[in-house]
Amino acid sequence: MAVPKKRTSKMKKRQRRSHHHLTPVQLLRCSNCGHAVRAHRVCGNCGYYGEKAVIVHEDF
Secondary structure: OOOOOOOOOHHHHHHHHHHOOOOOOOEEEOOOOOOEEEOOOOOOOOOEEOOEEOOOOOOO
């Protein structure tokens, strides 16, 4: 089993982990209602995906 010869410094550890951050969520505007929606998802507000009605909401 490989064993490190020298201790890894805090700076070297942090440099290696500098790319492990989270990427921000990309939000787009729904073409039908203008609500903020993630890309390639059905709008939770109106039920549209692009120009097509995928989920039909019935008002009671």
